[in-house]
Amino acid sequence: MSSSYSNYTNSPCAACKFLRRKCTSECVFAPYFPPEEPTKFANVHRIFGASNVSKILHEVAPHQREDAVNSLAYEAEARLKDPVYGCVGAISVLQRQVLRLQRELEETNADLMRYASCLGNETTSAYGGRRS
Amino acid sequence: MSQIKTIHNPIGSLKRFLDLLWITFILFMTLKGGTNGACAACKYQRRRCAADCPLAPYFPAEQPKLFQNVHRLFGVKGIVKILENLDEAQKPEAMKSIIFQSYVRDRNPVHGCLGITQHLQYMIWLAEEELKAVNSQLHLYRNQQNNNNNGQNHHHNQMIHEIGEKQEDITSQLDLGMGLPINNNPSTSFFSPLNVSETQQHPYTYEANNNNNGYSPSATYTNSKEILTNTSLAWGQNGFPYHNSGFINQNESCNEIKSNNGVMAIQSQLVNLQMVSNQQEGEGDDVHEYDEIHQFLDIIDDRQSFADSKEAYASSSGESLKEPIGEIGENELRSAATCFSLTSVS
Numbered sequence: 001m002s003s004s005y006s007n008y009t010n011s012p013c014a015a016c017k018f019l020r021r022k023c024t025s026e027c028v029f030a031p032y033f034p035p036e037e038p039t040k041f042a043n044v045h046r047i048f049g050a051s052n053v054s055k056i057l058h059e060v061a062p063h064q065r066e067d068a069v070n071s072l073a074y075e076a077e078a079r080l081k082d083p084v085y086g087c088v089g090a091i092s093v094l095q096r097q098v099l100r101l102q103r104e105l106e107e108t109n110a111d112l113m114r115y116a117s118c119l120g121n122e123t124t125s126a127y128g129g130r131r132s
Numbered sequence: 133m134s135q136i137k138t139i140h141n142p143i144g145s146l147k148r149f150l151d152l153l154w155i156t157f158i159l160f161m162t163l164k165g166g167t168n169g170a171c172a173a174c175k176y177q178r179r180r181c182a183a184d185c186p187l188a189p190y191f192p193a194e195q196p197k198l199f200q201n202v203h204r205l206f207g208v209k210g211i212v213k214i215l216e217n218l219d220e221a222q223k224p225e226a227m228k229s230i231i232f233q234s235y236v237r238d239r240n241p242v243h244g245c246l247g248i249t250q251h252l253q254y255m256i257w258l259a260e261e262e263l264k265a266v267n268s269q270l271h272l273y274r275n276q277q278n279n280n281n282n283g284q285n286h287h288h289n290q291m292i293h294e295i296g297e298k299q300e301d302i303t304s305q306l307d308l309g310m311g312l313p314i315n316n317n318p319s320t321s322f323f324s325p326l327n328v329s330e331t332q333q334h335p336y337t338y339e340a341n342n343n344n345n346g347y348s349p350s351a352t353y354t355n356s357k358e359i360l361t362n363t364s365l366a367w368g369q370n371g372f373p374y375h376n377s378g379f380i381n382q383n384e385s386c387n388e389i390k391s392n393n394g395v396m397a398i399q400s401q402l403v404n405l406q407m408v409s410n411q412q413e414g415e416g417d418d419v420h421e422y423d424e425i426h427q428f429l430d431i432i433d434d435r436q437s438f439a440d441s442k443e444a445y446a447s448s449s450g451e452s453l454k455e456p457i458g459e460i461g462e463n464e465l466r467s468a469a470t471c472f473s474l475t476s477v478s
Contacts, residue, residue, distance in 0.1 A: 047214075049207050056205075056241060064242045071246035075233065083214055084222045087245040088229040094252035101259035108266045115273040119280070 014041040019050060028057050032069040040073050047076040172199035173208065186215070190227045201234035 012023030013030035018041050023030055029050075033041040044053055053072060060068045078087035085092075170181030171188035176199055181188060187208075191199040202211060211230060215223055237244040 047210060048205060049210055052205060052207055052210075056237075060241055068242045068244075071242070071244045074246050074249075075244055079214070079233075083218060084226045085229045086233060087249065088232050091245060091248055091252065094249060094256065098252055098255045098259065101256060101263060105259055105263050105266065108263060108270060112266055112270050112273065115270065115277060119273065119277060 011035050014038045015045075015050060018042060018045060028054055032057075032066055043076040043080055044069075044072050047079050048072060169193040172196045173203075176200065176203065177208070187211075189224075190231065197238075198231060198235075201238045202230060205234040205237050206230060 011017075012021075012035065013027055014033040014035050014037055015029035016023035016027060017035060017038065029041065033044075044050075048056075053069075056068060056072070057065050075087045078090060082089050169175075170179075170193060171185055172191035172193055172195055173187040174181035174185060175193060176196065187199075191202075206214070211227075214226060214230065218226055233245055236248060240247050243250070
């Protein structure tokens, strides 16, 4: 963050460079789109458009803007890689994985219970045998 | 007599005429809106909705918020740009994912879909850790049982054999992608979930699992935990978070989607491990791999179009807007639970 702040005083941010405009100190993109990462802005601009991104950033609290930009950059990159599903594809894969693991866990838990009850019976019978 | 009256009261007749004109106008507008309504996209842009309007199938007039979300995130130009490079068969899928993505961004303007991704990664990590612990415990029991069995009678050997067989059956069932009965009763769970410290930052970041993405969002744990509490509740209901945490869609268009891709069908699809393994091998190769995306539309509700739904929810619960997601989650869960029981019965 600090590096990007110091940078935009010297050279225009990636957004202003891309849009070929003067990067002022009030530039909303400058702290989040440093000139060293030109593709980050290019991707976001290609998918969402600079004006939409700017609107979103203005609606979000300043301390949350970096997260918002990062999530937008992630979504834009995912959409460019997979124009049909974008990041929703990744979500569905993860959902399946979670479901599979939860089912596996249920089954393993059930096995564990069976073993536990089996051992429980065993110890009871052994104890009963000794008593008689 | 009446003629005389009208002649005598020209202002009154003019008033009556104007009233009549006004009523006709209202009637005309109602009829126009009711029978020949423009789609939400055209309505929003105030243009004529042609019969071949490409956006009309995805944005019904009754769901203006749906289009507003997409318009806010992508813009009409953006959608058209994405769609123009796709095949006809891919377009509906792309639109569904776009609508879902926009809906999520509307609900969570900071993290959007990345919030869900991170939450799911956390869930995976949690489940893997728990599975590891349960497996080690199971291993211990097995060893103990084997030791005991050396000096025990045949009956016990048979019992273990049965358990072993049962486990093999389960594995084969899982391999074949068959559904297994899930015991959702938490009291029967022998091994309780791991006690993960709530302040602990989970080690699975987006970077750790996904394709060399350079962005490492510093999403705070409290935020992901908020989502977790909403959706982890949902897991217990029918094991499908984004259906459960979503709304009930009462729209005809979405009911169609629902009937085509019913909850039960989605669940059986999701259990199919073979598909998962295929997907992991070659992600994005097959359109059918993302069959379950249909269900995402289920969460997008017309209720959203009833302005300020968030505020309404918050005021109904009588709490401040400090944690709107949590409050909505409760309401959604309640309604979704009813929905689920109805769909599963039908």
